Amino acid sequence: MTETVNLTIDGQEVSAEQGKTLLEVAREMGKNIPTICFHDATTANALCRICVVEVEGQRVLQPACIVKAGAGMKVQTRSEKVIRARRTILEMLASTMDLSEAAEIQQMMIEYGASSERFPDAERRESEVKDDNPMYIRDYSKCLLCWRCVQVCAEDAQYTFAINFDGRGFETQIGTFFDKAIPQTSCVMCGQCVGVCPTGALKPKREFLLEQGMSPSEISVMNTGRKQRKPR
Amino acid sequence: MIKSDRVTTTTCPYCGVGCTLQLHVKDDFIYKVTSPFDSPVNHGNLCVKGRFGYDFIYHPKRTTTPLVRRYLLEGKPKPAGREQVFAVSTDGKPIPDSKISNDWDWVETDWDTALNFVTDNLVRIYQRDGSDAMAVYCCAKATNEDNYLLQKMYRSLFRTNNVDHCTRLCHAGSVVALQQAVGSSAMSNTASQVIMNDVFIVTGSNTSENHPIIALQMKEAVQKYGAKMIVIDPRRIDLVDMAEMWLPLKPGTNVPVFSAMAHVIVKENLINHEFIANRTEGYQDFVESLEKFTPEYAETLSGVPAEDIRRAARMYAGAKNGAIYWGMGISQLSHGTASAMALIHLAFLTGHIGRDGTGLNPLRGQNNVQGASDMGSMPFHYPGYMRVDNLENRAKWEKAWNIEEGGLSLKLGLTTTEILSHAHEGGVRALYIMGENPMMSEPNLNETRKHMLELEFIVAQDIFINESGSFADVFLPATPFAEKDGTFSNTDRRVQRVRAAQAPRGMARPDWQIICDLALRIESRLGRPTAKWDYSNPEEVLREMGSINSDYAGITYERIDKVGLIYPVPSMDHPGTPTLFTESFPRGRGKFHQLDYVPVREEADDEYPFILTTGRLLEHWHGGTMTRNSALNEIYPEARVEIHPADAEIHGIRNGDPVKVQSRRGEIIVRATVTEKTSIGVVFLPWHFAESAANLLTNDALDPQAKIPEFKACAVQVFPARENDLPNPEIVLNRGRY
Numbered sequence: 023m024t025e026t027v028n029l030t031i032d033g034q035e036v037s038a039e040q041g042k043t044l045l046e047v048a049r050e051m052g053k054n055i056p057t058i059c060f061h062d063a064t065t066a067n068a069l070c071r072i073c074v075v076e077v078e079g080q081r082v083l084q085p086a087c088i089v090k091a092g093a094g095m096k097v098q099t100r101s102e103k104v105i106r107a108r109r110t111i112l113e114m115l116a117s118t119m120d121l122s123e124a125a126e127i128q129q130m131m132i133e134y135g136a137s138s139e140r141f142p143d144a145e146r147r148e149s150e151v152k153d154d155n156p157m158y159i160r161d162y163s164k165c166l167l168c169w170r171c172v173q174v175c176a177e178d179a180q181y182t183f184a185i186n187f188d189g190r191g192f193e194t195q196i197g198t199f200f201d202k203a204i205p206q207t208s209c210v211m212c213g214q215c216v217g218v219c220p221t222g223a224l225k226p227k228r229e230f231l232l233e234q235g236m237s238p239s240e241i242s243v244m245n246t247g248r249k250q251r252k253p254r
Numbered sequence: 255m256i257k258s259d260r261v262t263t264t265t266c267p268y269c270g271v272g273c274t275l276q277l278h279v280k281d282d283f284i285y286k287v288t289s290p291f292d293s294p295v296n297h298g299n300l301c302v303k304g305r306f307g308y309d310f311i312y313h314p315k316r317t318t319t320p321l322v323r324r325y326l327l328e329g330k331p332k333p334a335g336r337e338q339v340f341a342v343s344t345d346g347k348p349i350p351d352s353k354i355s356n357d358w359d360w361v362e363t364d365w366d367t368a369l370n371f372v373t374d375n376l377v378r379i380y381q382r383d384g385s386d387a388m389a390v391y392c393c394a395k396a397t398n399e400d401n402y403l404l405q406k407m408y409r410s411l412f413r414t415n416n417v418d419h420c421t422r423l424c425h426a427g428s429v430v431a432l433q434q435a436v437g438s439s440a441m442s443n444t445a446s447q448v449i450m451n452d453v454f455i456v457t458g459s460n461t462s463e464n465h466p467i468i469a470l471q472m473k474e475a476v477q478k479y480g481a482k483m484i485v486i487d488p489r490r491i492d493l494v495d496m497a498e499m500w501l502p503l504k505p506g507t508n509v510p511v512f513s514a515m516a517h518v519i520v521k522e523n524l525i526n527h528e529f530i531a532n533r534t535e536g537y538q539d540f541v542e543s544l545e546k547f548t549p550e551y552a553e554t555l556s557g558v559p560a561e562d563i564r565r566a567a568r569m570y571a572g573a574k575n576g577a578i579y580w581g582m583g584i585s586q587l588s589h590g591t592a593s594a595m596a597l598i599h600l601a602f603l604t605g606h607i608g609r610d611g612t613g614l615n616p617l618r619g620q621n622n623v624q625g626a627s628d629m630g631s632m633p634f635h636y637p638g639y640m641r642v643d644n645l646e647n648r649a650k651w652e653k654a655w656n657i658e659e660g661g662l663s664l665k666l667g668l669t670t671t672e673i674l675s676h677a678h679e680g681g682v683r684a685l686y687i688m689g690e691n692p693m694m695s696e697p698n699l700n701e702t703r704k705h706m707l708e709l710e711f712i713v714a715q716d717i718f719i720n721e722s723g724s725f726a727d728v729f730l731p732a733t734p735f736a737e738k739d740g741t742f743s744n745t746d747r748r749v750q751r752v753r754a755a756q757a758p759r760g761m762a763r764p765d766w767q768i769i770c771d772l773a774l775r776i777e778s779r780l781g782r783p784t785a786k787w788d789y790s791n792p793e794e795v796l797r798e799m800g801s802i803n804s805d806y807a808g809i810t811y812e813r814i815d816k817v818g819l820i821y822p823v824p825s826m827d828h829p830g831t832p833t834l835f836t837e838s839f840p841r842g843r844g845k846f847h848q849l850d851y852v853p854v855r856e857e858a859d860d861e862y863p864f865i866l867t868t869g870r871l872l873e874h875w876h877g878g879t880m881t882r883n884s885a886l887n888e889i890y891p892e893a894r895v896e897i898h899p900a901d902a903e904i905h906g907i908r909n910g911d912p913v914k915v916q917s918r919r920g921e922i923i924v925r926a927t928v929t930e931k932t933s934i935g936v937v938f939l940p941w942h943f944a945e946s947a948a949n950l951l952t953n954d955a956l957d958p959q960a961k962i963p964e965f966k967a968c969a970v971q972v973f974p975a976r977e978n979d980l981p982n983p984e985i986v987l988n989r990g991r992y
Contacts, residue, residue, distance in 0.1 A: 063291045063298055123255045156885040157306040179299050181473045181496075205889060206990035210872060212466065213305040217288055217298060222255065226306065227885075229278075229285045232256055238283035242312035244885075 029095040044086040044097060045073055053099055056108065056130050059168035060087045061218055064178045069169055072111050072130070076101045083107055105134060112136035117144035120164045123222030149195065151230075154203035157211045159230045162195050164223035171196060171215035171224060184209035256280055262755035263290075265742045266304040267395060267735035268875055270618035271295060271445070271467045272744025272818075273304050277736060277755040284308055284736060284755060294817040295446070295744065301466035302873060303886065310717070311734050311759070313883040317719055318760025320368035321729040325357035327367075332727075333357040336707050339724055360719075360729070365761065365771070372728050373775040375711045379684045380412050380780075385663060389416035389673040389682045392631030393689030393765075394620035396732075397740025397752055399792040400765035401622070401629040402637060402799045404688055407773045409630075410655045410785040415642050415667030416682065419631045420876075421623050422670035423695055424582055426960035427590020428616040429627070434591075435598045436614075437841030439639070440624060442834045443577065443613030444746040444820065449475045450611025453573035455484045455566075457597070458508070458583020458966075462492035463872040465617050465745070468579075469493060482573075484566050486511065487583060488867060489896075489938060490931045499566055502933050505867045505967040506587055506854035507556035512596035513849060514552035514560075515567035517544050519603050524571035529605030533844055540599070540846035547851075555851065557933075571604045575611035582619070582869070586965040588955040589852045602844050608835040618745035620876075625743030628806070628821075629799065633667030638803030642666060654802050655785040669961040671696065671954070674705040683710040688765060689732070693721035694877030697963040698919045698954040699947055715768060720879040721944050731762040734880075738764035740792045741814070743821070746832075749809050750818035766792055854967040855955035862917060862969035864901070864937045866951060874942035882942065891985045893943035894927040894992070897972065901935065902928040905972060910986070912975040915939065917968055920950030923979045926972075927992060937972060941965075945981035 025040040031048055038047040043066070048055050059070040068085035075086045078096035083104060098104060112131050116138035121127050131138070152160040167187075175185050184207045188197030198207045216224045231241050258278040266273040274293035278286040287305050291298035310316070325333050337343060338354045379387050390408045392401045405417045421429065429439040436442075445468045448454060454475070462469040473496055475481040482498040485491065486508075494500045503511050519525055520541055530537050549560035570576045578601060584593045598614055606612040618624050630637035640647035648662050655662075668676055674692060676682045696702040706712070706725045714723035715730040723729055736755045743749045758764065763771075770787040777784060789795050793811045800806035808823035820830040858865050873890035874881045881887060895915055897907060907913055909928040914921055915937070924939070924946045932938045941948035953968040977983045 061291075156888045157302065174299075177477060179470060181470070181477070202990065205988060208991045210466075210991070211302040211306065211889060212300060213302065214299055216305070217300070226286045228309065229256055232280065232283075232285050238281065238285075238312065241283075242309065243314055 027091055027093040029091055029093065029097065031097045032099055038091040042091050044075055044084070044089050044091055047091045048086060048099055055086050055099055057087060058127060058166065058220060059170065061170050063218065064170050064173040067169060069167065070111065072108055074104060074107050075099045076104050109134040109136045113138065113140040114144075115166055117141040118147050119166055121221065123164060124220060126220065145192070147192070153227075153230075155205050155211065156227055158213055158216050158224055158226050161223050161225065164221045165196060166221055167194060167196070168220060170218040170220070174214040174218050179214045180210070180212055182208055182210055182212070185215065256285060260755075262753050264735065264753045264755065265621070265744075265750045266300070267621050267880075268303045268307065269465055270620060270623060270745035271465050272621065272742060272746065272748055272750055273300055273467055274750075275300070275304060277308070279755050282756045284311070295746065295748065296467045299467055299470055302889075303875060303881065307881060307884050307886045308736065309885055310880045310883040311736055313718075315883055316717055316759065317729060318731045318758075318762040319362045320365055320731060320761065321360040322363050322368055322371050323357065323727050324359045324361050326371045326727065327361050327363065328357075330357060332710070336725060365763070368728055368730060369772050369775055372713050372730070372772060373779055375727070376412075376684055376686075377776060377779045379711060383683055385412055385414035386416070386681070387683040388412040388414045389668060389684070390686040391670065391673070391688060391690040391692065392417060392419040392626055392629075394420050394623035394626045395689050396626070396765050397622065397738065397792065398625040398629050398743060398749070398799070399740045399795040400688070400769065401626040401631045402795055403766055403769040403773070404686075405630045405637075406655065406785065407769055407776070408686075409636075409651070409662060410657055411773060411776050411780060411782065413661065413663050415633050415663050415665060416673060417631055417667055418633050418670040418673065419626050420620065420670065420690055420695060421627050421632065422961060423586075423963065423965070424619045424623065425585050425616050426962035427585030427587065427957055428580070428594040430591045430960040431594035431598060432614065432616070434847065435595060435845050436835065436839040438834065438839070439627070440747050440834070441613065441615040441618070441745055442607055443610065443615060444748075444832045445615065445617070446471060446746070447611050447613070447832070448472050448577065448579070449479045449481070451475060451481050451573070451575050451577045453482045453484065453569050454577045454579060455486060455570060456493055457486035457578070457580045458585075459579060459581025459617055460487070460489065460491045460869060461579070461581070461617065464581060464619065464870050466872065468617065482569060484569060486566070488933055488936055498569070499562060501558045501562055501566060503556040503558050505865050505936060507552070508584055508587070508593040509589065509596045509849055510547055510552040510555045510851050511558055511563060512600060513544060513547035514549045514563045515570070516596070516599050516603055517547045518549060518564050518567035519571045519600070520544060522568070524568065525603050526605030530603065533605070533608070533839070534602050534846060535843040536846035540848055543848035570600065570606070573606065575609065576604060576606035577611065577613045577615060578606075579615045579617055581617050583966055585616070585960070585962055587967065588855045588957050588964040590957045590962045591959045592849050592852065595847050596849055599846060602846060608833070610833050613833070621744070622742040624745060624747060625741070625749070628743055628803070633669055637799050638805055650802055654798065656783055657785065671956060671961055671963060674702055677705040677708040684712070685709050686713045686715070687722055687726070688715045691720045691722045691877035691879055693725070694941070694944060694947060694949065696954075697949055697952040697965060699950045700920050701954060715765060716879065717762070718879050718883060720877060730768055731760065732765045732768060733758045733762045737762065738766070740766065741796060746820060748818040748820045749806070749814055751811065751814055766795060855964055856918070856953050856967070856969045858935065858969050862971045864935060864970050864972060866915070866917065866937050866939060866948075866968050866970040867966050868939050868941045868948045868952060871940045871942065874940065876942065878942040878944060882944070889989065890987060892982065892987050893922075893924045893940055893946045893948070894987060895924050895972070896927050896929050896932040896938040898932050898934045898936070899928050899930060902926065905974065907972070907974060912977055912980050914973045914975040914979070915951060915970050916973070917951035917953075917970045919953070922946040922948070922950055923975050923981065925980070925987070937970065
């Protein structure tokens, strides 16, 4: 038998398996705590803080994705303080990056009444689309640094270690070592990173070309540079 | 942002792992592939082929119209000189265009015309020369339903067992050894159980490139579950980075190395007495035969230090849950059966079989090689591994196919390799090729080419006119995985759905429909009572097969809709069988066999001082029909021969230099990659590249029991060459990881 702990979430008493996070316990109760950087297939890192909750007696809000349920905890998942924090996080994201393809985050902005105009003077994190291999493109203007791509490239799936954080502070970006083009790195082009990207920053090349207005037949003749034998 | 018209869930067409794919379609164009994170086999992970390598479907070279040679259409007798289609004479000289008869031109036609020509010619040859003149290659890429129907057509209409497919070229050695030792030839456990192992052996398998998702699970087992991995392989493959031990043996010395491990396990009394007493037979004789295989003896043959052999043996025997995963490095030898048998003995001695997290696990190559074998696409077996020379089995299938008593052939058929070597007057005259590419996959291709030219009539049913389809008289355009429904059975024995995401391109038709249409024509021409070909959907085909093959008895499309089922599934309420042999083996007791060391057929000598071993790459698939017509070719565009720095220095070869690799059977020009990934005296070539085909060099020596060729070892010499000698000097592989 696993040990259980008793705690209160939004006034409801609940008995939870020891070791479970507040996010897991709350979700089992049917509560909707929003997440952005969290993914079932990656290790939770509490980077984006959208999942914060208020725990009585704690000075600051706690990220539900990594904080374990503890005996006697009193947790508020939608207190005013929590909602204000989430709204501010969304507004800061919206004022610095391109969320146009992050449908879930757009939905959250509506739900939390977040305004993309709140920080009009914010400097946007913009960069050119990196189109350096035939499989996928990287558009870091749409990157919110959730780190999921780095995680699946490393110990959460692929053990390839082709990408990591690059730069500091505002300049931080996901990058390859020495900013090499993808084919020059250890990348195996499995696209696990594309599979977990929540904002469309990483995208299959063919999807990208279709968006650029190319037709399926134009795309289909792109990679046929191989010498062709006389057809007989 | 593209909004998809639909998302179709299906199974990956590349390797045997069987990953779940979701094909995102817009305007009948697949623009993205994803995988659900709760997918049963791959948990949302894919490799480069599964995620990005489906674009061959749209390649302009894909043929979607039935084609026949002009001589057929004009009612002329077959012109001499099939070699004209390549504009190269039989002695290798180019034939000028003016000398090439236009009788061999491909002419586009309609399905009726093409199928009638096939019917005319197959029936003519059958009625003239009888069953032995007919042969068919089924296809491990096609669905279970396609394969079942094709073997049914040849067995029921042409009364021949000359039915085989590429399993002969990959795991035949393992299949025969497992059949003899335990009576069943599939993986005993599922690959995902690797996280339950505390020690596991990976041998003869470059898992990271050939079963990428299983390699991820192996790495996870090591990194997160504390398992110890022992890699036994001549190459320093990617997995070695995470291995507890790496035993770099000389190619072809598996039997002494594994037998020396058995020797240590017996001598140090690390055996599982209870398992040997209750579950096996032949132990005493086996132990006597083991005397000669001391670790020191194995060291002299394999180059692996005796102490390492001892340590590996102790580690595997001392495990609570030990398992063995192996690939082609075990089976593709002229003693492939013995080589797999030596591995099986290790499991018998230690009892590491019959429980979760243990097992004997040959990693099957193709997406559906397990299924194609299960469907009876083999010369000795009906579906369900029922021997064709058994009267009871014959009676069952005669009843199922509405055939007169005694109508089906009891004669064992020819294997893949034998079908072509029997292509001559009085032998095989007509060959039907569904999806296979023998002109890339057979050993000693110069010889294969001669055999192909000897054939009287060839039908190719494929999506491209590949190196083999070029020999054909009629080309029937089939559909790839994304344009048909059916099932694949993966290496775990999991039967999963394949679903059409888009309509067939052009006039292409799903294989199962082509076969049924053709079979009806042939049947009526032969005046036989119908064996039934009027299926309204592929599920009816699977159900017909499952009514006799009890492994599939409980499988319906509805039951496998979400996560598939792992056969044996003997009844409709059976949940499937992830772990085999928990109580007993299909043959009763596991049988030990006495083994001897037999060297590879062609050893290195002064003239040909290197051993060539062949294999595969992450970015490519087998004969290249799919991947060389894909963006995958952009990221790995040329063959490279791997050579050790010490050898390269002696021969004055630098990284990237063009070299000629020559064997007694042929030569190719490729660039060299100078790397410690290969060992001294051993060079490695991938065999995907038609313009520098490794199989021009390989040895067609066969394993006497399994008839599998010795792809993994032949003697070659390497000479410096000039840039201009390369088939495509302008193409250079430019990747950081290689």
